[in-house]
Every structure is written in structure tokens, then in C-alpha cells.
Amino acid sequence: MDQRHKVILLQLLLFQVLLVASQTDSRDYSALNSLTQSWSNKPQSWVGQDPCSSWDGIRCSNTRITQLRVPGLNIGGQLSSAIESLSELDTLDLSYNTGLTGTIPEEIGNMKKLKSLSLVGCGFSGPIPDSIGSLTQLTFLALNSNRFSGNIPRSLGNLTNINWLDLAENELEGTIPVSDDQGRPGLDLLLKAQHFHMGSNKLSGTIPEKLFNSSMILEHVLFDHNQLEGSVPSSISSVGTLEVLRLDKNGLTGGVPANLNRLGKLSEIYLSHNKLNGSLPDFTGMNSLTYVDMSDNAFNASNVPSWVSSLPELTTVILGQNQVGGILNLSSYSESLQLINLESNEITEIEPQNNLPSFEIRLANNPVCRESGSSENSYCKEAVPNPSFYSTPSNNCSPPPCSSDQIASPNCICAYPYTGLLISRALSFSNFSDASYYRELEQSLMDTFRNQSIPVDSVALSNPMRNSTSDNFEVTLQCFPSQSDRFNSTGVLNIAFLLSNQIYKPPEFFSPYIFKGANYDYTGGEPKSSKSSHTGVIVGAVVAVVVFIVLASLAGMYAIRQKRRAERSAGLNPFANWEQNKNSGTAPQLKGGRWFAFDDLRKYTNNFSETNTIGSGGYGQVYQGTLPSGELVAIKRAAKESMQGAVEFKTEIELLSRVHHKNLVSLVGFCFEKGEQMLVYEYIPNGTLMDSLSGKSGIWMDWIRRLKVALGAARGLAYLHELANPPIIHRDIKSSNILLDHHLNAKVADFGLSKLLVDSERGHVTTQVKGTMGYLDPEYYMTQQLTEKSDVYSYGVLMLELATARRPIEQGKYIVREVMRVMDTTKDLYNLHSILDPTIMKTKPKGLEKFVMLAMRCVKEYAAERPTMAEVVKEIESIIELVGLNPNSESATTSETYEEAGGGNAQHPYREEDFSYSGMFPSTRVEPQ
Structure with missing residues (x-):
């Protein structure tokens, strides 16, 4: 082989090595593909099989995907369990994609390297998974502005590295969890946290004294707009780093702790709209204080305290709707003051009456304003909120006429800006007409965009206002692109990521803030041409010709290699050749597995x-x-x-x-x-419930265990009906499809007959009748309209099976009819002694009457008379509590299957004559036992 051939071969080998090295790890590609295959509005750059090379929002390290950052791109779909397969991910940001709905999968807790999780402003619902508490490297957790419900998971107390915890603007309820003597974690263990943002939820109970301690470095504590009760905990004063405290819009009672003035760094305190009483707190010496709102309480004071006018940084004092009396002395005051609001109090005098200061004073509905002639004084007039009309001015240029959906930037260039609301949750000034604040905010935004090399030409602020619902300050932000009339996907997600992850640090008067981005529908534009770009094209063309000569010889090898790789990938895909016919349908749409x-x-x-x-x-x-x-x-x-x-x-x-x-x-x-x-x-080790009830498994099923099994199965069904999106109807609930794990917890199995309730407004799915005789809903059998209540009926039969250990149809007798025949609510145990399982009759089973009564409601002939599974769960929980147990603690037959092709005049499936021979319904589907 001559030297020339050796050089060419070396080039070919080098090219192939570089090609292989650029490819994303196949595990991550498969996981990302599985996660996103059902997503809509994915970035246009997401083509090919190498996300690490050019996919917007994907960042990698050594072929492994480490960051998935796609905020603000109007993506729709759900977050499936496939997310756990991106095992190297340290950053996940899906914020501002309102089309992302459903629940967060428990499997997210397996992503042990995750450091930042941001799901701001999406459409997620259901409970926050306990498994998030397993992400011990997490430093940033923002789940605000969704529809999460349930309690704050106690497990979040395990996130000992967390700095930012934002759960605000959801539907969370229950108490604030703190650690206890049983070793269970709580939020008091988060010693590295600087931000507790949990406002605008439904939290109840007291604010625990144990929540705060001197080892904490909290800066912002926001618990406003909840249903919290009790007193303001004095332990707050031990957190010397605290800068903002919001407890407004709750039901707090009692006085303000006297030691609160130890918080030397506290800048803003909001205690308004509570039921607080006693003396006004003494804030003397709190020289960092800028904003105080304690209005709408029952504070009393014989005179307005001197700190109101003397604290050096104080801009705003709001004490309206209290019981503050005496004299307002303004003979000396701080130059920083902008507003003193004492409306609806008992102020009798203001000094001096002449030569009043220039800042705003509000004293309407005080005795001083009821004197003759006082109504002419400006401070006695009812305050009328004035809208703020600030809008970023143009930069010494004339705005050009723009098309209907374009906007002129401050630099007078028509473009499609990326828009959203910039929201301050604690604003330290009240003079919204002062343009200097907005100019400082604009400048800080532009400085950050330039430092981060984000192509923003200019920003504009407009429509500043105080939101009357949240009491937050909002201003519209528009970011205009540079060198083009629109942003591409990369530009949008970089701006959104910078704001959703708090990389942008605003001026102190605007902190803490959040951003709510709007959908951006204009991606895809290219930069405008210029002379330099034409030159680049010419140079690029020359280079391209040279490169083409080299690459042409490699094209064949590359094509062959890609073809073989595709063939191997198809071989790994079990559905590559899924038959497209009426028997198998389209290939499955997977979200995990x-x-x-x-x-x-x-x-x-x-x-x-x-x-x-x-x-x-x-x-x-x-x-x-x-x-x-x-x-x-x-x-x-x-x-x-x-x-x-x-x-x-x-x-x-x-x-x-x-x-x-x-x-x-x-x-x-x-x-x-x-x-x-x-x-x-x-693997579920303890087999089926049917085997345990029949004695086949050897497991002793006492009454308590049966109640726990009933509760577990009910919770599984309630999840399918209430939290799955769209809801799922199981259609084959029976004892052989309830499995028992190590602790005898129930797990619902076998989804082969299940149906999605896609049209929730109709409330039913019209489908051929399938299910297991003995458990089959009569209304479904008669109408072929499958509803969630069909599962409720089957579950009711299962409850009777738990109480009697009898198969639903046994020797021609139907269990529902047999219970109805002997049941007498006026007698002990409803006269069910003859039909109950002797195993549970050795001691009188407490709550059994309620259990049977609930079962009989579930098997009502008409679906409208049956409870929902969520209601069933609550009632079984109450039965377990009646027994004296905690329903949330860990607990240590073959019926014929019926399948009818629908149509015709259906008869009731449980006619009397059906019981003469249970084998009249041929078995067309028998599950492994």
C-alpha cells in the first residue's frame, strides 16, 4: 500500500472515530425518545438520533445527557416514568409549558444526580411524590403555579442541600411538616434553605415553633394566602438572616412576638388580614426595615409608635383597620418615607398640622377627619387606586409602523418579543409612578442577558400593577430579539431558563420574584442578512467545495454504516414490525417500560x-x-x-x-x-387475594388485614379514576387480580381489558361487554356503556368476597343476592352470621356493619346510586380509624369470564335462572393464578 492510500485510510478511520464519538449514548437516546414520543410542539431541532449534537435544550457530558431544559416552548403531554432512565440528568426544567399535565411519576425519585428541578407554570396536578425526598443532591426545587394537591410531603425534609423551595400557587393542604420523635423528617431540617415559598395554597393548622431555628439561613419565608391558625411563632426571631416575612391572608391570632425586633436584616414584613391583636410591636432599631403591612387586624395603641416615622430605610407603613389612637407626630421623619396608611383607626390629631411632609398620608375614617372642615385635607380623602401608566420609552427614535402582530422595540425595530409577567412577591416601595425603579429593573435585565450571551436587543416594561388577589406586584416584560425579528427555540428557552431558575438577580426592591412566561408562537426565524453574512456565504461555499471532495468518498461508507445501525435499532424495537391490522391495532404508545x-x-x-x-x-x-x-x-x-x-x-x-x-x-x-x-x-411475593381467601396461600387473613387490602385496592382504583389523565376504567376488578406484596399491601393487576375515558364529559365509553361474571356491572351489561361506576360495582362484589370468603357465583348462588336475602339491619352484625367467613368471626369484627353497608351501596343496580372510588376510600379509612388504627400505616376461584359481542336486546346478567348452572357462561379468558 503506497503512502497516499495510507493517508486516505487514516482520514477515513479518523472520520469514523469522530462520528462515533459525537453520538449520544444509546440508553439516553432511547429514554429521551420514550419520554417525549407523545409530546406535542417539540423543538424543530429534535431530529435524528444524536440529541447531544444539536438538539435545543439538551446538554451533555461525555455522550450522556445531563440537562433537559425546554421551558417556554408550549410543549404538551405528560411526564412519564421514562424520565428515570435519564440517570445522569442533573437539571430538568419544563417550566411555562401549560400543556404538560397529569401527575409527576414516583420514579422521578430514582434520578439521584438531579440538582435542579423546575416545573413552574405547567398544568401538573395530583400529589407531590414522596420520592422527591430521595433526591438528596437537589438544591433547587420549583413546583409553583401548578395544581398540585394533597399534603406537603414530609420526605422533603431529607433534601438537606436544598436552597430554593417553591411550592406556592397550588392546592396543597394539611399542616406544615416538621421532624418528630419518631425520626420522621420535616422542613426544619433544611438548614441550607434560603427560600421557603408556600403562599397561595390551602395549608392549615399552626406554624410550628419547631419549624425555625438559629442554624437556618432563611432569607424569604412566604406563607401568605393560606388557612393557617394559631400564633406567630417566636422561633422566627432566631433566624437572623431573614429578610422577607409574609404571613398575610391567614387566620393567625394573638400578639406579635416581642423578640421579632431581633431580626436586624428584616426588610419587609406582611401580617395583614389576620386576627392578630394586642399592642403594636416595637420595631425600633430594625434599621433594614423598608415595608410594613399589618392592616386589617385588631392591634391597639394609645399613640402611633415613633418608629413609624424614624426608621431610616422605611418607605411604606400600612396599619389601616386596627385600633391605633392618639397622635400622629410627624415633626421629624425619614426621607425615605413614601406612604403612611392609618385609615379606619382612632387617630385624633396630626402634628404639625401645617407644613406637612410631601409623602402620602392616609387618615380617612379617623376622628381627626371627622372634625369640621377636615374633609378638605388630602389625607382625609378616601384613597382611590390610581393605575400606573409606565411604559418603557423609545431610545431617541421614532417607532415605525409594524404589522398587526409585531411590536416596535425601544430601539424602534419591529419584532416578535418573548413576553411574560415579571412578579415581585415582596415589593419594598409603594410609589409605582417613580420611573427610576423601572429603569433600574430594565438595566439589570439587559446586563444579565448580555452576560449570559443571550441575543436580546432590548427589553420593555409596561402595565405595572398590584394584583388585588395575590397582593403581588406585576409588570409585563417584553424581550426583543437581536439581528432578527423573532427568537428561535434556543433563544426562548434560554430566556425562560434564566428566569425560571432564578439565575437573573433583580434589584433588592424587586426580590423575591417569579416569572410567568407566555407561549411563544414565532420560532423559526433566521437572522437578517448583511454584507458580512454574504461574505460568509461565499467563504463557506469555497470551503464546502473542498470539504465535498473529501466527504464524497466517505458518503458511501457512512450510508452503509447508518443503514446497518438503523437495522440494529429496528431489531431492538419490538414494535418495528407490529402488524397494522384489525387484530393488533397500531403500535403501542409507550411512556416507560x-x-x-x-x-x-x-x-x-x-x-x-x-x-x-x-x-x-x-x-x-x-x-x-x-x-x-x-x-x-x-x-x-x-x-x-x-x-x-x-x-x-x-x-x-x-x-x-x-x-x-x-x-x-x-x-x-x-x-x-x-x-x-x-x-x-x-414480583409480588404473596400471590392473589383469591388464593389467600381460599386458604391456598397459607396466609392468615384476619379482619384488620382484609380492611387494609380493601383500602389499598380502593386507593389504586381511585388513582385510575381521579388522577390518571385521561381516567382509566379497569373493567376486570376481581380477587384474582388483586396481588399482595411482602407487607400484604394490595396491588391492582391485569389491565388487559382496561379502557381510557377519553371523553370525560360524556362520562362513559360505549364498548362491547367484557369482564368476569359475578363481578360484572348490570347497567354496563344492559347498555354497553362502560363508566367508572362499573369498577365501583366490581369492587363492591370484592368487598363482599372479603367479608364472606365466598366466590361471587358459587353453586349457582350470587353473593350480592345472598347478602341481600339474609341482611337485617335491626339485628347484630345485620344478621349476616350465616354468610360471613368464620375466620373473622372468632372476635366480633369491628366496623363490619359499615363495611357491608358500603359494599351494598357499591353494588346498587344503577350507577348513579353508587359512590365514587374517592368516596369509598374515605369511608374505608374511617372504618379503619374506628378500629383504632392509622389508615396510612404499612400493613404488615376462578370465576367465569364473560365476553359478548354487543348489540341486540341484552338481559340482566344475574337473572334467577342464571344461578341454576354457573358454567353456562363459557370461559373465554382465564388468568394465571
């Missing part, structure tokens, strides 16, 4: 050996397997004769990959290869 190769599953089960078999049925065999990680799994392998159930197979994969709850069986993965259909589940 692993793809397993057939050969791997065969290895994990010792070649599907008989010793690994843990169940069997008409569907096929169930095997215990062990993954390389040591995790035990249950592998459900379809028999050849049942392979026609492709739709059920696909349904179970789709549904289990998108629902995550401790009372639902988790899907680990699946296999669709070599003519096999296999589902890989988490």
Missing part, C-alpha cells in the same frame, strides 16, 4: 424451567425471573393458542407504562419478539 429480548428473558428464567413457574392459566404461564441487577420479576408468557389477544397485550403495556401508584402493579418491561408476547412485572 423496558424492551426485553427473548433470549434475555429465557436466560433470566433458566430457560423457562418448571421450577421457575409461579402461575398458569388460559393465558399461559407465569415465571419468576431474576434480572442481572438482582431484581425479582414475574414474567407472564402468552401461550400460543392465546396469541390472538394482541389488543389486550398492547393495552396492558400502554396503560401500565403510564400509571404509577403503590397500589398498582408496576410494569418492568415486555417482549414482542420471535412470535412471543411476554409482560415483565414487578
Whole structure:
């Protein structure tokens, strides 16, 4: 081989090495693809198979994705459990995408390297997962402005590195968690936190004294607009770093702690709209104080305290609607004062009456203003809120005429700005017409954009106002692009990320702040041309010709390599050849779950050996397997004769990959290869509830355990009905589909017949009748209209099965009808002695009457008369509490399946003549037991 050929070969090898080195790790690509495949409005740059090379919002380190930052791009969809597979991620920001809905999956707690999690201003709902408390490296957590409900997870107390904790503007309820003697964590353990933002929720109870201590470095504590009661904790005074305290709009009572004046750095304090009383606190010596609002309480004072006019930095004092009397002495005052509001008090005199200071004074509805002629004084007139008309002026240029949807920037250039609301949660001034504040804010924004190399030509502020609902100060922000009339996706997400993650630091008078970005619909524009760009094109063309000569010889090799790689990828995708026909439908839309190769599953089960078999049925065999990680799994392998159930197979994969709850069986993965259909589940060691009730499993099911099982199954169903988006109707609730884990917690299994309730307004799905006889909803059977109440009916039958240990249809007798026949509410245990399971009759089962009565409400013939699963959960919880237990503590048959093709004149499924022979309904689907 001559020297020239050696050089060419070396170039080819170098090119191939560089090509391989640029590719994203295949695990991360697969995970990102699975996570986002159902998302809408993804960035246009998200094409190809190398996110690390050019995808907007993706940042990598050594081929691994470490940051997913796509705020403000109008993305829609849900956050699935596939997020956990991005195991190297340290930053996740999906803020300002209002189309992102549903719940946060528990699996997010497996992302142990996550340091920043920002989901500001999305559409997420449901509880905040406890698993977030496992993210011990987290320093920034912003979940504000969503629809999260439930309690603040106690587990957040494990986030000992957290600096920013923002849960505001949600629907959170319950008490503020603190650590206790049982070793459970609480927010008092967050010693590195500088920000507690939890306003505008439904928090109740007291503010615990234990919440604050001298080891904390808190700067902002915002608990405003909640339902908190009790007194202001004196322990707040131990946090010497505190700068802003907001406790307004609650139900606090008592006096203000006298030691609050120890907070030498406190700048703003808001205690208005509470039920506080006693003497006005003495803030003398608090020389950092700028803003005080204690209005609408029951404070009393014989005279206005001297600190009102003497503190050097104080701009605003609002003490209206209290019981402050005596004299307002203004013979000396601080030059920083802008407003003293003492409306609706008992002020009798103001001194001196002549030569009053220039700042605003409000004394309407005081005795001093009821004297003859006093109504002419400006300070006695009712204050009328004046709108602020500030708008950023142009920079010594004439604004040009722009198209209807373009706006002229301060530099007089027509463009499409990125817009949003910039909101201060604690504003230290009251003079909203003072333009100097806005100019300082504009300058600080532009300085930050330039320092971060973000292509912003100018910013404009307008429409400043005090929001009467939140009491926050809002101003509209417009960011105008440079060198183009619009931002591309990168520009938008960089601006949004800078604001959502608090990288921008505003002037002190505007801190703390949040930003709420609007949707931006103008991405895709290119920079305007110029002479330099034309020159660049010419140079680029020359270079391109040279490069083409080199790359042309490589194109063939690259094309062949890519083709082989695509073929390998298709081989790894179990649905690459999913049949597009009426039997199997379209390929599944996955949001989690692993793809397993057939050969791997065969290895994990010792070649599907008989010793690994843990169940069997008409569907096929169930095997215990062990993954390389040591995790035990249950592998459900379809028999050849049942392979026609492709739709059920696909349904179970789709549904289990998108629902995550401790009372639902988790899907680990699946296999669709070599003519096999296999589902890989988490391993549930204690088998089915049916086996335990029949005695087959050897587990002693006392009354308490049965109540816990009933509660767990109910919570799993309530999750499907209430929190899944769209709701899911299980359609086959029965004791053989309730599995029991190590602690005998119930887990709902088998989603092969489940249906999505896509049209929630209609409230039903019209579909052919499927389910298991004995559990089947009569109204669904008659109308073919499947509703969430169909699951409630099946669950009611399950409750009766728990109480009696009888199969729903046994020797031709239907359990619901049998209970109704012997039930007498005037007698002990409702006269059910003859039908109850003897196992639970050794001691009188407390709450059994309520349990049976609830079951009978669930099996009402008409769906409208049945409770919802959420109501069922609450009632079972109350029964467990009646027994004397905490419903939230950890607890240590085959019926015929009925399938009818719909149509015709349906009869009631449980006619009397049906009980003569239970085998009249042929079994078309038998689950492995």
C-alpha cells in the first residue's frame, strides 16, 4: 500500500472515530425518545438520533445527557416514568409549558444526580411524590403555579442541600411538616434553605415553633394566602438572616412576638388580614426595615409608635383597620418615607398640622377627619387606586409602523418579543409612578442577558400593577430579539431558563420574584442578512467545495454504516414490525417500560424451567425471573393458542407504562419478539387475594388485614379514576387480580381489558361487554356503556368476597343476592352470621356493619346510586380509624369470564335462572393464578 492510500485510510478511520464519538449514548437516546414520543410542539431541532449534537435544550457530558431544559416552548403531554432512565440528568426544567399535565411519576425519585428541578407554570396536578425526598443532591426545587394537591410531603425534609423551595400557587393542604420523635423528617431540617415559598395554597393548622431555628439561613419565608391558625411563632426571631416575612391572608391570632425586633436584616414584613391583636410591636432599631403591612387586624395603641416615622430605610407603613389612637407626630421623619396608611383607626390629631411632609398620608375614617372642615385635607380623602401608566420609552427614535402582530422595540425595530409577567412577591416601595425603579429593573435585565450571551436587543416594561388577589406586584416584560425579528427555540428557552431558575438577580426592591412566561408562537426565524453574512456565504461555499471532495468518498461508507445501525435499532424495537391490522391495532404508545429480548428473558428464567413457574392459566404461564441487577420479576408468557389477544397485550403495556401508584402493579418491561408476547412485572411475593381467601396461600387473613387490602385496592382504583389523565376504567376488578406484596399491601393487576375515558364529559365509553361474571356491572351489561361506576360495582362484589370468603357465583348462588336475602339491619352484625367467613368471626369484627353497608351501596343496580372510588376510600379509612388504627400505616376461584359481542336486546346478567348452572357462561379468558 503506497503512502497516499495510507493517508486516505487514516482520514477515513479518523472520520469514523469522530462520528462515533459525537453520538449520544444509546440508553439516553432511547429514554429521551420514550419520554417525549407523545409530546406535542417539540423543538424543530429534535431530529435524528444524536440529541447531544444539536438538539435545543439538551446538554451533555461525555455522550450522556445531563440537562433537559425546554421551558417556554408550549410543549404538551405528560411526564412519564421514562424520565428515570435519564440517570445522569442533573437539571430538568419544563417550566411555562401549560400543556404538560397529569401527575409527576414516583420514579422521578430514582434520578439521584438531579440538582435542579423546575416545573413552574405547567398544568401538573395530583400529589407531590414522596420520592422527591430521595433526591438528596437537589438544591433547587420549583413546583409553583401548578395544581398540585394533597399534603406537603414530609420526605422533603431529607433534601438537606436544598436552597430554593417553591411550592406556592397550588392546592396543597394539611399542616406544615416538621421532624418528630419518631425520626420522621420535616422542613426544619433544611438548614441550607434560603427560600421557603408556600403562599397561595390551602395549608392549615399552626406554624410550628419547631419549624425555625438559629442554624437556618432563611432569607424569604412566604406563607401568605393560606388557612393557617394559631400564633406567630417566636422561633422566627432566631433566624437572623431573614429578610422577607409574609404571613398575610391567614387566620393567625394573638400578639406579635416581642423578640421579632431581633431580626436586624428584616426588610419587609406582611401580617395583614389576620386576627392578630394586642399592642403594636416595637420595631425600633430594625434599621433594614423598608415595608410594613399589618392592616386589617385588631392591634391597639394609645399613640402611633415613633418608629413609624424614624426608621431610616422605611418607605411604606400600612396599619389601616386596627385600633391605633392618639397622635400622629410627624415633626421629624425619614426621607425615605413614601406612604403612611392609618385609615379606619382612632387617630385624633396630626402634628404639625401645617407644613406637612410631601409623602402620602392616609387618615380617612379617623376622628381627626371627622372634625369640621377636615374633609378638605388630602389625607382625609378616601384613597382611590390610581393605575400606573409606565411604559418603557423609545431610545431617541421614532417607532415605525409594524404589522398587526409585531411590536416596535425601544430601539424602534419591529419584532416578535418573548413576553411574560415579571412578579415581585415582596415589593419594598409603594410609589409605582417613580420611573427610576423601572429603569433600574430594565438595566439589570439587559446586563444579565448580555452576560449570559443571550441575543436580546432590548427589553420593555409596561402595565405595572398590584394584583388585588395575590397582593403581588406585576409588570409585563417584553424581550426583543437581536439581528432578527423573532427568537428561535434556543433563544426562548434560554430566556425562560434564566428566569425560571432564578439565575437573573433583580434589584433588592424587586426580590423575591417569579416569572410567568407566555407561549411563544414565532420560532423559526433566521437572522437578517448583511454584507458580512454574504461574505460568509461565499467563504463557506469555497470551503464546502473542498470539504465535498473529501466527504464524497466517505458518503458511501457512512450510508452503509447508518443503514446497518438503523437495522440494529429496528431489531431492538419490538414494535418495528407490529402488524397494522384489525387484530393488533397500531403500535403501542409507550411512556416507560423496558424492551426485553427473548433470549434475555429465557436466560433470566433458566430457560423457562418448571421450577421457575409461579402461575398458569388460559393465558399461559407465569415465571419468576431474576434480572442481572438482582431484581425479582414475574414474567407472564402468552401461550400460543392465546396469541390472538394482541389488543389486550398492547393495552396492558400502554396503560401500565403510564400509571404509577403503590397500589398498582408496576410494569418492568415486555417482549414482542420471535412470535412471543411476554409482560415483565414487578414480583409480588404473596400471590392473589383469591388464593389467600381460599386458604391456598397459607396466609392468615384476619379482619384488620382484609380492611387494609380493601383500602389499598380502593386507593389504586381511585388513582385510575381521579388522577390518571385521561381516567382509566379497569373493567376486570376481581380477587384474582388483586396481588399482595411482602407487607400484604394490595396491588391492582391485569389491565388487559382496561379502557381510557377519553371523553370525560360524556362520562362513559360505549364498548362491547367484557369482564368476569359475578363481578360484572348490570347497567354496563344492559347498555354497553362502560363508566367508572362499573369498577365501583366490581369492587363492591370484592368487598363482599372479603367479608364472606365466598366466590361471587358459587353453586349457582350470587353473593350480592345472598347478602341481600339474609341482611337485617335491626339485628347484630345485620344478621349476616350465616354468610360471613368464620375466620373473622372468632372476635366480633369491628366496623363490619359499615363495611357491608358500603359494599351494598357499591353494588346498587344503577350507577348513579353508587359512590365514587374517592368516596369509598374515605369511608374505608374511617372504618379503619374506628378500629383504632392509622389508615396510612404499612400493613404488615376462578370465576367465569364473560365476553359478548354487543348489540341486540341484552338481559340482566344475574337473572334467577342464571344461578341454576354457573358454567353456562363459557370461559373465554382465564388468568394465571
